[in-house]
Amino acid sequence: MGSDPAGQTPRPFVPLLAVGSLAVLTWASYAWVKQRQLDELHRTLDSRAELYAASIGGALNKYEFLPLAVAQSDAVAQLLEQPSADKVTQINAYLVDMNRRAGAFAVYVLDDKGTTLASSNWQDRSSYVGVNYGFRPYFKNAIAGGIGRFYGIGFSTFEAGYFISQPVQRDGRIIGIVAAKVNLDWIEQSWRTPGAGEQIWVKDANGVIILATTPAFKFKTLAPLSPDAKKDISEQRQFLQENLPILPHRVSRQFADGASVMTLERPQTGDTPALSGSADYLAVNRALGPLQWQITVLAELDQVNEAARNAAIAAALGWALLLLALMYARQRRRRIADKLNAQQTLARAYEQLEIKVEQRTADLVHANGRLQAEVTERERAEQTLRYAQAELVQSGKLAAIGQMAAGVTHELNQPLAALQTFSDNAKVFLARGQIDDALDNLSTISDLVKRLGYVTSQLKGFARRSDDARKPVSVRQAFAQTMLQIRTRKNSQRLTLHESWLEDDIIVLCNAIGLEQVFTNLITNAMDAVPENEPVQIWFQVRREGSLAVLHITDNGPGIPLASLDKIFDPFYTTKEHGLGLGLSISAGILRAAGSALAVRNRSAQEGGGAQFTITLSCDPGERDKETSDARE
Secondary structure (H helix, E strand, O other): OOOOOOOOOOOOHHHHHHHHHHHHHHHHHHHHHHHHHHHHHHHHHHHHHHHHHHHHHHHHHOOOHHHHHHHOOHHHHHHHHOOOHHHHHHHHHHHHHHHHHHOOOEEEEEEOOOEEEEEOOOOOOOOOOOOEOOOOHHHHHHHOOOOEEEEEEOOOOOOEEEEEEEEEEEOOEEEEEEEEEEOOHHHHHHHOOOOOOEEEEEEOOOOEEEEEOOHHHOOOEOOOOOHHHHHHHHHHOOOOOOOOOEOOOEEEEEOOOOOEEEEEEEEOOOOOOOEEEEEEEEEEEEEEOOOOEEEEEEEEOHHHHHHHHHHHHHHHHHHHHHHHHHHHHHHHHHHHHHHHHHHHHHOHHHHHHHHHHHHHHHHHHHHHHHHHHHHHHHHHHHHHHHHHHHHHHHHHHHHHHHHHHHHHHHHHHHHHHHHHHHHHHHHHHHHHOOHHHHHHHHHHHHHHHHHHHHHHHHHHHHOOOOOOOOEEEEHHHHHHHHHHHHOOOOOHHHEEEEEEOOOOOOEEEEOHHHHHHHHHHHHHHHHHHOOOOOOEEEEEEEEEEOOEEEEEEEEOOOOOOHHHOOOOOOOOOOOOOOOOOOHHHHHHHHHHHOOOEEEEEEOOOOOOOOEEEEEEEEEOHHHHHHHHHHHHO
């Protein structure tokens, strides 16, 4: 009683089963899509956090040299040893000039008690001259012989900044320090771009937010400060009168890598600095530099929640449509059965005819069901295709950003190492009074800076092609500049170079700095291929074939594995244990932009073995016209 025939679900439970299955399907769709979207956003924020951390680290490292350079000055040491009004005037002018070149907020000299003797802002109303900063950590660290690094609000200017200090040593003793203050407000301004959907802040070692895209977040903490931290901040007068309140927030989920989902007050757009409403954010953290800072990148989860809600609604609608279709089919079958029974009771004479009608009707119902199933499947496939296409586009964007960042990092390493070597030599030459040698080194540094500019300018290739990829350049001059940098590398003394040049220099069409970059990548790869305990032999040969210049670079290494020959120019493919796989890809791209080519082969044992790279460049037409004119004369 009260149930269907054996094997069927009792009728009162059918609605409950339908509602329950609808709830489970809706919840499962919501949870699955939300987790997928959250994972994708997590990976995106990881990349963004790495990029922001690298940019801040580079900005801070740029000013590390400034106090060190000033600390080497003999005039500064004389002021610290025997202060006088004339020396103070001289050093003030010197510091003004140094600060104008470096672009810092201020550079100043303190005696061994912490009193400022000279400063680049000596003419300002908030001058540091005469003020004692002995209580600051950057003074204590430097006077103890270390490097001082500190972030806080200026005691004289009431403006926050990053302080770097170096000791001034003479005859084995520390007689004072040199400090530089750098304003980091421009970093926050760069984060506050119109339409940016991210929140960024930087916390110091005590957990105080010192930089933030939202001004209301600055000088707040996410957790109560420890008694020791409060004591240090008070003694160092790091934030002057700031009371450092706790930023209202709630962490609802914590990930294994330190990321979290938290609820914060949403910053109001426009010119109003107040906050309005709350929102959920995914926060990803990255460590910063020797100061134990931490950068946090946050993104709102509105789009994630919206995508999950849409998926749940779509699943619920699909299930409801399916349930209605099942109910319709059941009612249809019931009506057909009743009609057949009525026809059988009214006239048995038409029994055979009714059977045929029933069979035809059943066939039509089945065909209709299959057609509906096909339509539903096609719609589902189209929706899946659109989603996959969107995923592919997003993955392509992330891959392009990763390749671009890795390529620039790879190509900046060698010029930066050369800059370090030549700048150190220039300081030594200046200290010895060898002005001509120092000027030569500074000229070389200028060329290296141009090369760094060319490397970074390659980022414009994502938007347009470069217009200087085919300019006349001397092969001999480009190779000489390359070798000047190669000789600064570690273990470069084991390199023996065999050069074969034509009597006249060859002028080819390429970017000058780009050609140097190609030479650098090929020669350093050859040096890395030869084991460290063996001498490196490189043969550089130049010949001309009509309107083309053919350059061969051959080494005495083990050659390139046969399985790698077809893939050696692919991005991120490398045979080195710690390589990025970008040098040869970038070199091939530079030559391709100049309408040239780069090829490689392994030499046979009879030829001496090793790998041989061949560069084919177009000669400058103007140079060929000049040679023809000379021949006619």
